[in-house]
Amino acid sequence: MYKQITALLLTATLLAVADPAAAQTQPPKLWDIGGAYAKQEIEILVTDGILTGYEDNTFRPNASMTRQEFAKVLAKAMKLEGDAAAAAKFTDVAPWARPYVGALVKAGLTQGVSATQFGAMQNITREQLAVFFIRGFGMEALANDLAMPSSFIDRGQVTGYAQNAVALAQKVGFLKGSASSTGYSFMPRGLSARQAVARLAYEFYNNRESYTGQFQTIRQAVDHLKQAEAVTNAAESYKLNMGMSVKMIDFSMHTDMINEVIVKPEYTMRITGTVTAPDGTGTLVSEPVESYVYKGYNFMRGVGGEWVSVELTAEENVGPSALSSVESVPTRYLAAYSTVAENEAENTVTITSKPSSSEYLSLLPPDLLEASGGEEAIFTNVIYTFVIDRTTHQFKQMHIVEDHGADAQTTIDVTFSDYNAVTDIIIPQEIKDLYAGMSAK
Incomplete structure (x- = not known):
């Protein structure tokens, strides 16, 4: 009985630290994706080594994905070099995932959920995916510069830190949302099925240049418009009158206020x-x-x-x-x-x-x-x-x-x-x- 318990504990320990989607020499034939809407994307990403199935040759397309599982997907899609040392501060990351989490840390894509936690075993939310992918595109600064709201009907539910990323990802068509009679919803704090993550990862991995071109056009347009507006705002004749300056004159018994109108050159x-x-x-x-x-x-x-x-x-x-x-x-x-x-x-x-x-x-x-x-x-x-x-x-x-x-x-x-x-x-x-x-x- 003691040996049986020991064997069970050892097996459980090995399962806890092993990569739940470990890569094999030959990509496995995943038997449970026949009805998946992202079947083609999954197969391509598996062939290219971006995604892997589980040890029982399943992909579990409708299951959720943990943050450390996604770290592996994104790091591989970006072709980042693994860096386990960069993830050493996180105590909740499994050994197999440390190189990938560390790669994201080194690339400036994540700081974890706290000083010592990556949230490795937490299932990744839809708004977290938006932030990770926008950072992966290198467009977080653009998203924050635009600071525009999305048009999702549940945009008010998007957490503050993710609002700009969600909006920009929607504007370029990277995020679509779910259609309803009143518009498109995003369900920002909901979980994405693994096949939904696969579809986004496929877009990121295979069509990245197309999205990058859209981002560059937006960046270019923003720069031109901001420069022009800055010149306009700095022009002395931007407003017909810049307002009133007030001078205080003390006549011992009372104080008179004299209004002096400052008139700039006429704007024609x-x-x-x-x-x-x-x-x-x-x-x-x-x-x-x-x-x-x-x-x-x-x-x-x-x-x-x-x-x-x-x-x-x-x-x-x-x-x-x-x-x-x-x-x-x-x-x-x-x-x-x-x-x-x-x-x-x-x-x-x-x-x-x-x-x-x-x-x-x-x-x-x-x-x-x-x-x-x-x-x-x-x-x-x-x-x-x-x-x-x-x-x-x-x-x-x-x-x-x-x-x-x-x-x-x-x-x-x-x-x-x-x-x-x-x-x-x-x-x-x-x-x-x-x-x-x-x-x-």
Whole structure:
């Protein structure tokens, strides 16, 4: 009896420390993947040594995967060199997994769940997979720079540290989620079946260059747009009035406050475009729109061709940064839908989105997301084209097309002058005369 117990304990110990999916000289024929939806991906990854089955030649496609099992998959998919020493601080990692966990530590992809724990035997969650793969792509910094919400209907359940990675992985199509009548859900804290992990690992391993190309385009677009916005924000004429400075003068018995208005050089800008919408009979009618920012006023051509003027306040943004956003969305949010063209003189960023309701709303900040209720898209199609001077990084032109359903469209073309050396050459004489008459009153 004692020998039997000893033998059982020894067997249990060996099973506890052995690789549960140990590689063999010849890839085993896995007999339980015939009905798996990821059968092809599993077979390819097994042949390439990225995945292995269990000792009984099963893959267990619907079972969960532990964090240390996934560490092996990711390390092999990235072709990282094993480093058991780098995982020495983790007391919960099995000997077979230490080289792989250590490889991820050395590559900066993980720090574990605590100073001494990797969470090796914990089943990996879907949001953890998103973070690991985005780090594996080398795109964590881009995800954090964009800091945009995903459009998953359960995005509010994504843990804070994983939100940016989940959103970026969704934007490039690496994560799809599960379809429902109300949209796509991600179930961020749920567990992925081993075959689901296999499908993601296959995409990462075999189509990595394609995703890397998408990331590079986004990165390029973000860089161009941020540079242009930085130049705009730094321009002295970005706002018509920078506000009030207050001087305190003490007259012993009382204190008077004297307001001194600081007026920056006038910002001159022209906007032209066309608004197409159905009239009272349902017939589509196109009306030209034209407006100018001049001498602290916004002049707009109204119905009948007459000019209407609105005085701009000190706080109003009239520069391209204010125009290059949708509902106050930073342009970096839109970069995920971009293409980039470059030549010696200009960088052109074109952003095209043909979103469903939830996809479009994903461009909005979280507070607007919640306020909108996620019911319907504001635009069915949006195209933005930003032309940026390659030398000065200033916005030169913007072309905006917004489709508001099948029967309404807004098209706007904006041309900008040098923000700090504005000339009056684009201002029609009738506006100059109108302004002169207003000033004389």
